[in-house]
Structures are given as C-alpha cells and as structure tokens.
Amino acid sequence: MRSASRFFVTVFLVAMLLSNALPCGPGYVSPLFDTTSAPENPYTDFAAGRLGIVKPKFHRSVLYAAYRHIAGNGMNTPEQQAIVSIWKAEIDNKDFPDDTVDAAVKLWVDQRKKVGMKEEKPPEIYTERSYGGYDFFPNCTKNAFETAAETLSDRLTSHGPSDAGVINWVTAQDQVFENCASGKRTPDEANPGSPQWLQKDRAYQRAAAEFYSLDFESAKKHFAEIAQDTESPWAETADYLVARTLIRQASLSKDAAKSGAFYDEADARLAKFVSRSGKFTASAERLAGLIAYRRRPKERVSELAKKLAFPANENFRQDLIDYTWLLDKFETEVFANEEKRKEAERTKNDPVVNATANTEVEPETRAANKPTKKNEDDLELSIYFDSGSITVFVPVDADDNVAIAAAEKAAGKALTKEQKDQVRSLRQTAYSSRFTEQKSGYEGGYYGDETLTPSLLPAFLKQDDLTDWLYTYQMPGSAAYLYSFERFKATASDLWLMTALSKADKSSSELPRLLEAADRASRSAPGYTTIAYHTARILIETGKNAEARKLIDEMLAQGDRLPISAQNSFMTLRLKLAATLEDF
Template identity: 25%
Template sequence: MATEVMRKLLAAMLCAAAAQALASGDYGPSYTLFKAYRAPDIALPRFQAGELGVIQPGMRRVYLYSAWRAMMLGPKAARSPGMEGGLARADGSAFGYGWSEPDETGAAPLISRLAKALRSDGDDPEVRKIAACPATAITHAVHTLDAAAARPDATPARLDAWIIAQQQVGAACQETQDARYRFGDAKPAQLTMPPALPDSEPAYWRQVREYQRAAWYFHAQRYAESAALFERIGATRGHPMQALGRYLALRADIRRAVAAAKDTDEARREQQASELEARGARILGDAALTPLHEATRALLRAMRFGLTPDSRLAELSRHLDSPRADPFIEDRLGDWALLMDGHHPATLRGKHDFVDWIETVRECAGKDDCAAPGAHALERWRKTAARPWLVATLMLSQAIPADVERAALAIGPDYPAWVTARYQLARLARLAGRADATRTLADEALRRALSPATRNLFREERFAAATSVRDAGRFLLRTNIDYGERGVVQEDALNDDGLRWLNDRLAVADLIELAGDTALPVDLRARVAGAAWMRAALLGNAGDGKRAATLLAELVPAMAPGLARYQRAPSSDEARHAMLVESMRFGLAAQLTMYAGPVKAMAPDDVTASGWCSFRPAPDGARAFAWRLPAPPSAGDSAARQREQGGLQALKTATGTVGDDVLEWVARQPADPELPWLLHVVVASTRGGCLDGDAKQLSKKAHGVLHKRWPGNEWARKTPYFY
C-alpha cells in the first residue's frame, strides 16, 4: 500500500515539475486591439519555426529571441525538429502563464474527515485551512489518508489525530499566503506544530507524523529544522516517505539559501550553489529515485535562478548566443527571459550580439524618438551585414538610406522576416511621399495568407495611401485580435485611423458616396448613411440630407416612414426636428464608433440623446512608427469638409441640441403626442455622458414642463427627478 501511495505521489510531483522551472509567463494579451504588440497572434509552433508576421518592438524577449534565431538560421534551419512546444514552455502559456484554477474537489476527503473529527461544518474557515497547501501536497495528503485508513491498526482516534495534525500543516500554508498581503498592524496567526507521537505508538503512525512535522517546519519557513527532519526520513529504511526525504531536504535547504541570498555575498552564494548542486547530482545518480529526477533538475534550476542569478544569466546567455543550439532544453530561454527582466543588460549587450539586437529593438517600445537605437542598428548592419540588424534598421527608422532599401528589397519571400521587411518598406515609402510604392507593397502582401494582426498593419498602410473615398473604404475595416478566436480574420471593426477619417476628415457628400459602396457591410453602410443624414440636417443641407435619407431608407426599411416625414418637412427646422427624433429612435449617431452594429428601433425607455459629443477634432497625435497608426488618408473633398466642420463645431452636444429643439417644439407644436416622451428623453440624457455647461438648467426646465403640461402621463411618472 505504501508503494502505491508513493507511486501516485511521484506522478503528481512530476506533473508539477515543469512549473518549478521558473518560466511562467507574465503578460496577457496585446495592449492594443489591432496589433500583436507584446505577443504574436500566430500559433507559437509556426512562429517558432519562422513564420514571424510583423515583428513588434514591444514583444517579450522570448518572442524577439525566437525571431532573431529564425532570421539567423534562415527558413530551413529555423524549422529544426525535436523542439516542439519549446516556445510555449518559454513564454509560460504551456503552464497557463503560472495560473491554475484551484481544484476544489481534490481536498474534499480531507475537509470531510476533518469536519467529522472536529464535529464542525465543512465551510468552517478553520476546517478549510487544511486545503491551503499546494496541489501536490494535497494530493499527497489524500493518498496518505487513504493508505492510513486501510491499515489494520487504523482506529478512529489515530485517524482523527492525523487529520488534525494535517490541519495544522494547512494552517502554516495559509499563514504563508496571508503574510504576502498583510499590512498595517495586522499580526501573524499563532501556529501550532503537530506534536510528536509517543514511542508507544506503532512505527508507521510515528513516521507519518514525523513527515507532517517536517512539512509544517517547511511551510512555517523554518527551513533548517525542516531539512534536518526530511534528511532523517530519507535515511530511515522502511520509512513510508523515505523516497521523498532527500529531495525534500534539498528543497528546504535551497529555500533557506535563497531566502537569505540578499544578505549573502556572491562568493558564498556560489559556494552554496555548488554544494546544493552536488547533493542534487547524488539524487540524479540514484536509479531508485528516477521518478524524482526531473523534479530535481527543475529544483536545481530554480536554485540557480534565485541564488546566483548573475552567473546563471551569463551561463544561459552563452548558450543562447549560438542560434543552432536548442534554446528550449531545460527551458533555458524561459529562464533567461525572466532573469533579464530583473537585470540591466548593458554588460551582456557588449558580449552577445543577440542581446544587443533584442535590447536595441525594445528600446523603441513606447518611445517617440527612436533615433539613437535606429542609428545603432544601422551601424551594426553596415559593420556585420547581418540581416537581423537590417530588419532592426527598417523597424526603427523614419527615413531609409539607399543601401538599406536595396538590401531590404533583395530579401526573398521565403526568408522569415520577409513580411516584416515588406511592411517596413511600405511604411517608409509612405513617409517619403511615395504613396504609389506603399500601395504596390501593401497590395502584394495582402494577397498572401497573413495573420489577422499582420493584415491589419498592411491594411493600415494601404488605407493611409488610398487614392479615393471608395479606395480607402476597401481597407477601412480591421480584425480585433483581442476579441474572438485568435487567428480568425473577421474584419468588422474600425481602428482610430478609420474613425478619425470618418468623423473628422469627410464631408457629407463623401460619407454618402462611401455608404453607397456595396462592397462594404450593410450595417456599416447604414451607420455611415445615418451619420451623413444627421450632419446634413444639422447643417440645413437639404440636398445631401435627402440623398442620404433615400439611401438610408433602402438600407434600413424600418426607418422609411420617419425618413419620409423628414423629406416632406416644409422647413429646415422641422426637418431637423424629424431627424433628431428618428435618429434617436433608431440609435443612430453622427459620429461612428468602433463597431457598426445593426440599425434597429430601440425600446422607448432606452432612448437617449447621445448621437455626438463634440465635432471638434482631437489633436493629431499620429506617429510615424510601425507600432503607431499612420494619419488618415487625404481622400475626400477637403474644402467642403472644412466648411461643414465650422458649422458642426459650433453645435452643443447632442443632449443640448435635442433639449433645446424639444423645448422649442413644445412652443411650436404643443399637441404633438410624442412630446411627453421626448421631454423624458431630454431629462434622462442629462444624467451623464457628454453634457454642456447649461445641462442642469436644461434638465430642470424639461422636467418642469413635463410635469406641468402632462402631470398624469406615464412619462412624467417615469421622470421623478431632474439632474
């Protein structure tokens, strides 16, 4: 029975061994919606094999190293066999980025048995402390309980004593967790160590108690006592936990050394590391402990990581310096990347070209001025002729020297960084005023199978270089790579460049032309037509307003009656009122947002005056770098747009405009049956959102008119307050 318990425990420990390699990930998805900025949106096995998409300066070091390695090896060598899953281990995704959902069922036998022993409830916090230790410890405890309960000398009293001692071990685990978040005057919990059993008890029960005491010492961070007890367990023949003793003693001593590392000089830490590695080597040399060998290797790597990080980082850097070496063996790349996060790389940059390349690229992440790293990349390329430096030069430059452009154009389509090079060439051509070259490069790339984020980047460049409103419309939509399944192209979202173009750079006639493009999704066409109609009515532009209304009626038949009312209006004021009411009823906006959803009638209670905030354009913050958006295209009638913007920018917010209109309508058409609802909408709209300085007065006035004119109306009852 003891052998079976040990077999199950060792299997559980092997499942956890990888997590001890310290290569857990530390980032979530890309912080932008449309760019794979910190991590590729390409499946990691393909990225590892050289399908790089467009390399980004904000990518984590594990991805930039993989890109550097692929570029150094070229297309065939980058696909070396035998390294499957390496990058997923290095970036932590293979381990859930260090996060795992707690197994609430695993500890159930312990909780149930303890509640019975204490005559308590299973939800009692003191009872549930027994489940506070790591999952492998819980697994071990459950198997030990099963083995103990099956023994012929098991009695209720002995099992109760064991389970209560296990709860004391769990309390030590809980205190370790609580200490991380304790602040102020909060005091640590008073822990009670499981007592040793008297010699009169059978050896088995005394030995499993000895193991519990050693575990308690460990979780209470009394590592010296823990190591001594585990060492004795490992040296005791016939002990039910003998196979674990030496490994757990080594773990306790490693934990003690790492905990004191900041107060220990480097020479002493190196000596400790050598001694601990020698002990680990003896475990690795013992065939009887083969099930623990992988866990021991991971433990020793974790020791070097925490105890001698400088020498470990130097060792890993030497290994990774050769692109032909396996970077994933023993998770060297993952450990290297984590160590680099806590170190200044200046010394290593001078020793290892790959470190210099990675840090040069990363210097530009989030910076406005990349002149210095760009100049360094150019200098390194001209000195070494290495293609990674050519690619870095392209990434970090705002202008392209002739020799760089010739070399970039010579890169073949099978080279791992071909896509990155073509994208940067398109960007740099646009910056140089060669929009025709940008269009040619982008169109060529977009004929290939590309990841969604990569397509987005080329569509950005092609959009910026558009020759007309219809041409720009072809490249307007993007895939939100943080939404839905990764790798699925679903071009249905507007990025900021598209929104600024639609909202700030197009005249009403341009919007109508775009809405008439049958190549665009119907919902987007309807939203664009709605924006054109609203702007035309606000400006008193009857001709374009009627054109937009006719198109909108075709796209949204449910709006046809209201649009006909607008077209029959005898004056521009009545036409504007009809537009304001109908646009609110169908949730239209004069300004587009990220997604163009279907246009349909809203429930009357949900209607608000929120069709625009302000028509004043935001400052042009576009930057000319690959990880920032290019400026919107110049396609469209700029003279007409400027004239219209002057009128639109003088308007109040939608809430203010609708409120003033409705109050005027009360005086002009007091019998309109929609007025109580419209006054309710005005008051509700002043509750929040984009408001003018007189919003409070507007809210109070609309509230007063509603309750004075229609005191018993349902909309008056739904409007008890003003804001």
C-alpha cells in the same frame, strides 16, 4: 477649387474609414486595428509563428517568440502553450492556471472524507468559502496537498479507512496544514508500538510541520536525518527538502549576509543531490536556477540565453520568466548608472546643487510612543478605529487570538467583532505578504527619461545573440540603426536585416544594400511581413511610390493569411499612395 476638391476627398475618406470601423459597416472584419505591446488574439497564432509585423514595443517575452521563429529554431507545442500562459499573465493580468492551490486542497479534502473519523465538522481551514475556493495557504504550495492526498490514498488502500493508524495519520496531517496559514503546530511522535509505516510517516510529518511553521533549523536537521534513513519512503524527498529549506530560509531573511550563506549552502547541497527516482530532477534544477538568479545574475542571464535559444526542457516557463526579469533588472541598472553619471557631471559643474538638506526630524514624543519590533520577523499590524489608530507587532507564528490580544492590550479595551475581524484580516495579509514578496524577486521597472543605446549596454549583455537582439530591437535612433546594420553585415540573417530596416529612414546610410537584401528575402520566412512593411515604408519615404505600391499590394493580396493588425498597417501605408477615390 483644387483645395475644395481635396477637402471633399478627405471628408469622404474619413467617412469611409469610420463606417468600416463599425460592426454593421460594409467590409467589416474586426474591431482590431493595431496592437503595440502585445500580439493580437488569439495569442496562439503568434506563438506558432504567425508573427505579422513584429513591433519594438512588444513585451520581451513576445519578442523572444519572434526571435525563436525568425532564427529558425521554432517552438514546440509545450513551449507555445507555456509562453501563451506567460502572455496572459503579464499582458492580460491573469493568474497562471496551475498556480492556485484550490484544486489540490479540494482533492485532499475529498480524499480525507473517505477516512472513518468521528468529528462534527472538519477543521476550519478546510471550509470552502462562499465565493469559491479555500482559505488562503500562503506558506504551502499545491504540491503539499497533492502529496498528502496521494499518500492518504495509498494508506487507505493498504490499511483501510477505519484503521487506527490511518485516522491518527490524518489527525497529524491536519496539524501540519494548520501551519500553512499561521501558528506553530507539530504533531506528537508516533507511539513506540505503532506500525513502522506510521512511524516513518510521522517523522516526515513533524519535519514538514517545522518547515511550514518557519522553524527552519529544526526542519533542516530532521529532513537530513530522514534522508539518511534507508528504510524511510521519504528519504529522497527529505534529501531534496533540505536544500529547499535552506532556500526558503534565504529568501525570507532580511540579512543579506545570512541570506547569501543560506543560498551558498543550498547550492552545495544541490550539487551533490541525485534524484534516484528522477522525481525531483526538474525541481532540483529549478532550485539551482533560483540560486544562480540570486547569486550570479550576470552568469545566469548568459546561461539562460544559450538555453532558451533552442527547444528547452520542462522548466521552460520559469526559465523564460527569470530571463526576461534579469533583462529588466540589468536595463534598470544601466539607466540608474547613467542617471548617476549625469548627476555627478551636473554637480561637478554646479557645486551649489546640493546645498540644501532636509533637517526635519520626527518629534521625540512620537518616537518614544511608537512601538518597536522585538524580532526581525515580527508582523506589523496597524489597526484603524473611528477615534484613531494603533500599531502592534506580533510574532510571525502568532495566530489570530494572539494578534487580537495584543491589539486589545494596546487599545486598552476589548475589541468589537468588526474590529477583531479587522485584526484577523490584517494578520493574515501581513503573514501572507512575507511569501508573496519573497516569491517575486522582480528588480526591473524603470520610469525615468533615459533611453537605451548600444553604447550604454555592457559587454556581457552583447555576448549572446538573443540578449543582444532583444535589447537592440527596442532601441530607437540612428546609433541603434548603425549597430543593427553592422550585425546584419556580420550575420546576413533575416533577424538583423529586419532589425536594421525597422530603424532605417530615408537618411540612413547604405539603404540600397538593405533594400536589395530585403528583395532577396524569402516570402515564406516568419520575419518577412516585418521586412516587407519597413521596406514599403522606406520606399515611400524615398519617393519610390510605384515600387512601394507593388509590394504593399502583394502583401494585401494574402488576405486572411496576414494577421488583421498587419493588414491594417499595410492598408495605412497604401492610403498614403492613394491617388484617386477608385485607388482608395
């Protein structure tokens, strides 16, 4: 009879839970019940310090925000806005709103329309697509179009829309921007009798065209010359762009030695660079940070940990992205090294393990017929037809016509319109990928079976409290508990108290000390909700149900001041203590 009663109580509880989950059910609050890798929406609440229960599986950028608030340093409004944009990008897969060039291209196109040019239609690259936006510009940032629009506005104000020099300037700028998508176009030098402003602008336009067409050696030379020209309005910009050219050269090079040399040269250049107007101070700092990221990652991760522990500068978003990427990179290296160690140990104990080898070789005929690159930077295009496929390599500065001609030569026949469109798309994608690949630089991402433990973490990743905590909070197991408890004893901080509690269970050592500290913790502290949740969990595990019930009821009494996911988590604990239907 008792079993039957339990059965009906269970059925009733399940029915109540299900009805509460429906939008039209009684007591409905929200369809959100729990979150594991991200905070609940709106993200702005978490960024502002309304943390709820901080979960170990949160993205590290999310845990970083928790660290700042719990450690007592908070986050200012610009930082909150920046970190929410990061979460939308890495969690919701949304682009950063300021990453697209469309608005900048439109600004330039609209400014260009004010010039009295006689043309049937503007260049094809400025044609807006039917589905919105403009043709792809993988090699040009929005700043290039913003600078062009700003400069043209100034020249129009000074000389007027019908001025021959202004019209000549726009024609040259069109040629500069053609290099953003493909090809290699450099404007002619200004006529000797041209106004000085046009001659100075033209020198800069030509150097910019060389930069965008990937002629880096020429671009460096001419930017350096402009930087020495005290009469040029582009002297400071060009000085900065010498370093940027070197970094672009390094990031696109597939030769590690050459790439390193370019980074080092750029680093030395930036060390001497002073932005007289202050316009390039933040940009130069970002470039220096990129070099440190590439060349001195161990030093850089510590620099960023110290910098990000407190309110930062306008490079905050990029600094945080770089920092979390470095954490992922080092974690992946730790796992890879551990796998190698275990494999070496296994091989030593079982010498037959590597007795087999793959001896398959590609047939000579296939190797002989396979086209090869003439230059390291050549683009590979694989074109598929109904009857088969061909692969061709074209120079990186080749335009669509060159690519189509190469494909027709390899196919031995003229291509159809659809096939030509395929070649155009392939060339554009191959060209664009050179820049999207070098933009990323992400070296993290581990999908094996290894688990991080305190003993695996190298010393340089434990020297900064932020880095140490971000790794430790995501570690499971008793070793992580003992490490967290020692850090709590050393710091007496809410942060490490919360961490130790999150890893504790009824068998953990020194639980009374932890629970006493939890009882003394401030109820208004940002980390208290997490402290209270794990305290209640441990009290239930150790059979102290009355104390657990009292604490849970205190937390639930906060109502909507508690995030919905936290309310649900406490309610789940409370249901474990429900003795009667009335109690439920």
